Amino acid sequence: MEAYQEFAQVLLAASKFAMLLLSAAILIRCLRSMLSEKAEPETWGYLRLGRETLPVQHWESIIGSARSADLRVDRPKVGKVHAVLTRNDRGLWHIYDVFSKGGVWVNGEKVDESGAPLEDGDVVNLNGTNTRFLDIPPEKREKLDAARTAAGKTVSPSLTLIDLTLFQLCLLAQHALSASREHLPAIALGFATLILLQWCCYNAMRLIHRSGFEVETLAFYLSSLGMSVAASSTPEDMFKQILLTVAAVALFLLGGWWLRNLKRTSLMRGPMAVLALALLAVNVLFSESVFGARNWLEFGGYSFQPSELVKAAYIYVGASTLDRLYRKRNLFGFIAFSAVCVMALALIGDFGTALLFFVSFLVISFMRSGSIATVFLAVTGAGLAGFLAVSARPYIAQRFTVWGHVWEDVYDKGYQQTRAMSAAASGGLFGKGAGAGWLKDIFAANTDMVFAMVCEELGLLIAVCMVLAMLALAFFAVRSARNGRSAYYAIAACAAVSMLLCQLALNVFGSLDILPFTGVTFPFVSRGGSSLLSCWMLMAFIKGADNRLGASFAVRPADQDTGRRREEDGEEGRKR
Amino acid sequence: MKKITTRALSVLLIAALVVVGLTVYVLRYIDHGRDWALYFSRANSGSTGELIDRNGVSLAAFSASESLFAGDALTRTANYHVTGDYWGRSGTGLLSAYWTDMQGFSLVSGTTQNESSILHLSIDSELNKTAYQALGPDRKGAVLLVNYRTGELLCMVSGPSVDPADADAVPGEGAYINRCLSSAFTPGSVFKLITAAAAIENIPDIDSRSFYCEGKYSIAGVDIVCSGEHYTQTFEQALSNSCNVAFAQIAVMLGQDTMVDYVRRYGLLDGHELDGIPTAAGTYPTEFVGDPELGWSGIGQSTDMVNPFALLRFVSAVGNDGVLVTPHLLLSGEEPERERMLPPETARRLGQMMNYNVVSHYGGEERFPGLALCAKTGTAELGDGTSHAWFAGFLSDEEHPYAFVVLVERGGGGLTVAGELANKLLQAAVSR
Known part of the structure; x- marks a missing residue:
């Protein structure tokens, strides 16, 4: 027994150390490949x-x-x-x-x-x-393309993925030390599924000659932390988490594939807007109230949050191609759509998500119009609306009054934040080990206070890496936008990451009493199926903007579409 | 497209805000992480800890569910300034100063679980009780006793004190301040030990000189008043007479630079640490003052302020042939630091003079039976008719190598009040 204890201690210490090095390696490798690969524009x-x-x-x-x-x-x-x-x-x-x-x-x-x-x-x-x-004739285009550097040339994505696999195995080892025997197989299956899933994705990409895997790697990295949080807090629900992860990745692939065709994408904006509004309408009419907000929908034994799924649809509708931007110089349609969405969310009482939509609205409308005045006007309007909301809903006003004073009311209004801060601090830099914390037993620890939970169990340094991974995705989106083929991809990618970043900020800083507590989820990491689905779907937009040579499955290679053109040329030619 | 990609940079603004927020959190974590972590972690981590004195008496013990002190009120009260309490009312108590260590908290590793941390103390809680009783509940003061060969602090009592286990106790004024460590007082004549040590080293013919006192002495038109008329006296007699006239003259002879040099050298101007617990600094006129003020400062008046713990370090070094063994509370098993504070000749000469004080003036065997005592009294005039009573010194006794400082705030005469208290303490210490 004593020998086992000693072994467990050594394993825990070694895995903590290894996880930190691997996290650093994954982040640095992803950033390096995103930054060091020259932004080589395509020439058309x-x-x-x-x-x-x-x-x-x-x-x-x-x-x-x-x-x-x-x-x-x-x-x-x-x-x-x-x-x-x-x-x-x-x-x-x-x-x-x-x-x-x-x-x-x-x-x-x-x-x-x-x-x-x-x-x-x-x-x-x-x-x-x-x-x-x-x-440019097709032959010459091929030559021009061949002169560009292929993604994944400078930093091999497979090595990064090996690092990630080792990271996941370390996490699993820590859970093996703390989890109960009955849950361990399910937890092991969860991490095995992740590992399998990421390697399948990677190999599928290799098969279709795609070598950019940074976005996926970072998303899988965050999903691993999400898997760890699920294993700590709700080990009895692991199968659900596994299924949802598989579904989320499938939606990501589907979304990316859909975005390849700009015409199709653009045409479907209208129907997508209708779908989004319909989902919200169903939500407003039939939802159940769970802890303040009526944003849950029971469906065949599964409950889900429609507002999470509307996030992707909102950005899909909001982004626009450049010709449309300049031909139809107004934003009114989009503003009206946004206003309806935000009002529906406010009706449901999901003010956190309403705020996320609003920030995305700001980013999209600024990118579309470039007008600071529009943004200013929107912020003023929202400020007034927010004031009304605060005065109409006492529980929101209460969150503002307790903000900055959580330690004065540890057992009531500051209950969650103080526990989050205490647990986060007691983890130190290296954490107590996955599954070995006490915060996980507090209500909403695995969603609203997930940053603190990661701090406690895996340490502040891993928690910082978790935030850095999201920041890396943001930098990547901005960088990709520069060479994006269409304004649609650039706007969608930027709006998607700003939504995710804003969500992260509200989640992390809300639980740490730096901002008022809003109760939104940390992208990928917080427990919650709808949230996981929506995060992976948003990743598709980032992939759509990445047009380094052979990088993204969501971007059709130039030679392929010219080939297509040759096939269809006869038909089109006749038409003209 | 160019326009749109430039506008994309607005996303970085959100990213920058995230970085700012994260930085705020990390800074707050460094500042408050300890408080946050320990707020709920004691219940969650199950740490236990105990403070045990040199005789095995438990002075404080805690677990996840309990916070205990010693069983009887006298032990609790007498040792309060050693232990402190669980609520941090006394910042210098060990429970405050070592709370995070006993919980095993650090910013790097967070809280450590289930570690039983026992602090073994050099303190003799019985001796503290004796000292506390001798001081009495109504008097303010500080009592310190250290083994000058090992540096082990055996007694540390500050009055008034409070019973930490008694929720209804009404603490006396300043009961949460440890006067031994955290305060500085006008030293009066105990300061003459410093002037004397400087004189031994800097005035070669000091022993062949004679000093004349007729009750007062005028320096540049300002009178230095003495406690009596001592007429012609040697250097040694002047110290035992505690003659203000002689020592004011000596201070002027030495000059301000030399005086400041010695006060600094003996560590009376600086704050120190007792096992990491910071102590108060003292004061001495370091900016230029004229001869009259210099005279007053040489006899422990003027703006002189001395911290009892700092004075204990000095008398302990004198007792130990000039070598200071750093006083400490925790029996860590580590060899304590040693440093030479005075040359051995100076220490021995000063020790002889202090012994002469006791034998010739303080009542010797009659007042301090069985003690090989070397000491100096102090009655520090506060200008309002009251005075601090001081008694500081050591036993020149290989079996009982103890140095001590006794201060009774506004207690009256040094010998009658502080000397009396010191005798009770020393008798108890040598008989144990």
């Missing part, structure tokens, strides 16, 4: 302007004299934002006049705001300035 065509040749690097480009124009035609009488040049995923080009003063002509024919098709060699006249558009 050229615009010849006198002796200059401007490369067309996106599927949506602004032509104009402004410094910020993608194709800068700095000639007199050319408007700052004069025209928008687009390419669809079949490789067909269009040009749109965006309310320019002098107008746009293609081969002498006037173009209106509904646009005109553009072919290789066409002369585009921008209010007197002649330019020539040059498409």
Whole structure:
């Protein structure tokens, strides 16, 4: 017995140390590959302007004299934002006049705001300035693509994944020391499923020649911590967690695949908006009240939170392609949609999620309009609405009054926060070991106070790594957005990470009394099926923006879509 | 697209806020992590701990469910400033100072579970009881006794005290302050030991000099008043007479720089640590003052303030041939630090003079039967008619190598009040 105790001590200490090194390795490797791989833009065509040749690097480009124009035609009488040049995923080009003063002509024919098709060699006249558009033939495109660096060249993703696997085995070892015998098989199965799932994903990606795996690695890293939290707090429910994880990854793959086709994606925005509103309507009408908020829906023995699923739909609807942005210069449709969503959430009483939607709304509307005034107006409006909400719902006002004073009311209003802080501090830097804490037995420890639970069991350093992993995803999304083919992907990726970051901030800082307690979940880590599904779905948006060569399954390689174009050319050609 | 990708940077603003929040948390964790962790963890971790004195008496013991003190009120009260309490009312008590160590909390490893931490103390709780009873419940004061060969602190009592187990007890004024460690007082004539030690080393013919006292002495028009008229006296006689006139002259002879140098050298200006518990610093005029003020400072008046623990270090070094063995409360088994504070000749000469004080003036065998006592009295005038009573010194006795400091705040005469108390303490100490 004593020998076992000693063995357990050594194993615990060794696994703590190893987990820290592995976390650092995973984060550093993911960041390195995301940062060190040069942001090499794709080139889709050229615009010849006198002796200059401007490369067309996106599927949506602004032509104009402004410094910020993608194709800068700095000639007199050319408007700052004069025209928008687009390419669809079949490789067909269009040009749109965006309310320019002098107008746009293609081969002498006037173009209106509904646009005109553009072919290789066409002369585009921008209010007197002649330019020539040059498409890139498929053979040359392949050559250009081959010159780009493939993702995963500098930092091998498989080694990172091995690190992650070892990390998961360390976690499992710690659970093996603390879990009861009856739950251990289920816990082992949980981690085994994760490991299997990530390697299957990885190998499937290799099969279709995709080598960017940073987003997935980080998401699996966070999901491992989520699995650990589930194993500590609700070991009897492990099977549910396993099923949900598999379903979440499947939804992620489905979502990514769906996003490959920009036209399809764009067309489905309307139906998606209807679906989102319908889900919320069902929620408002039929939901059950669980601890303040009526955001739970019972369905065939399973309860889920529709508002979590609406998150992905909201971003899907909110993002927009550039041509639409400039042709339909208003945001009204989107603002109305957002207002209905946020009001529905407020009706349900889920103010935390309402706040998340609002932040995403700000990011999307700022990215779409670039107008600080809009943002300012929205914040003022929301401030007023928030004030009304606080005065109408006493339990929200109470959360504000106790904010910063939780230690003065340890047994009532500050009950959760003080316990979270105490448990978090008692874990020190290295934690007590997975499953060996006391916070897990407190209500909502595995959701609202999950940061503290991770601090207690796995240590402050791992908890910080957990936050850093989310920050790394945010940096990645911003970086990918720069080379994104379409504004749609850039906006969606940025809105998705800002929603996740905001959720993280409310969860972590709410439980630590740095912000008022809102009771939202920590992405991937908090226990909760709907939340896990929505987080993985949001990851698809990040994948959609990553167009490093051969990086993302959610981006169709350039040679593939030109190939498609050749097949369909006859049909399209006839039409014209 | 360029515009949109530039706007994408707004996401980094949210990321920056997350980093700021996390930094705030880490800083707060460093600041308050201990308090947070221990608020609920005692119930959750099941730590146990105990404070045990040198004779095996349990002075305080706690487990997840209980917080105990010694069984009888006198032991609890007399040892209160050693133990402190579970509520941190006395910041210098061991339960406060070592609470996190006994819980096994650190910022790095958090709380450690189920560790039984027992602190073995050098304190003799019986001796503390004797000292506390001798001081009495109504008097304020400080009593310290240390073995100067080993550095083990045997007695530390501060009055007034309080019974930590008695919820209804009305603590006396300043009962939560340990006067031995946390306060400094006007030293009066005990300070002449420092002036004397400086004189032994800096005035080569000090023993062949004679000092004349006719009750007062004028320096630059300011009178130094003496407690009596001592007429012609040697250096040794001047110390035993506690002659203000002679020692004011000696201080002026030495000069302010030399005086400050010695006060600093003997550690009377600095705060120290007793097993990590900080002690109060003393004061001495270090900025230039004229000769009259220098004279007053040489006899422990002026702006002089001395912390009892600092004075204990000095007399303990004098007793130990000039080597200070760092006083400590915890019997850790580690060899205590030693440092030379005075040259052996100075220490021995000063010791002889202190013994002469006792034999010739303090009543010798009659007042202090059976004790090889070397000491100095102090009656520090406070200017309002009251005075602190001091008695500090050591036993020149290999079997009982004890140094001590007794202070009775506004207690009256040094010999009659503090000397009397010291005798009771020393008699108890040597008989144990």
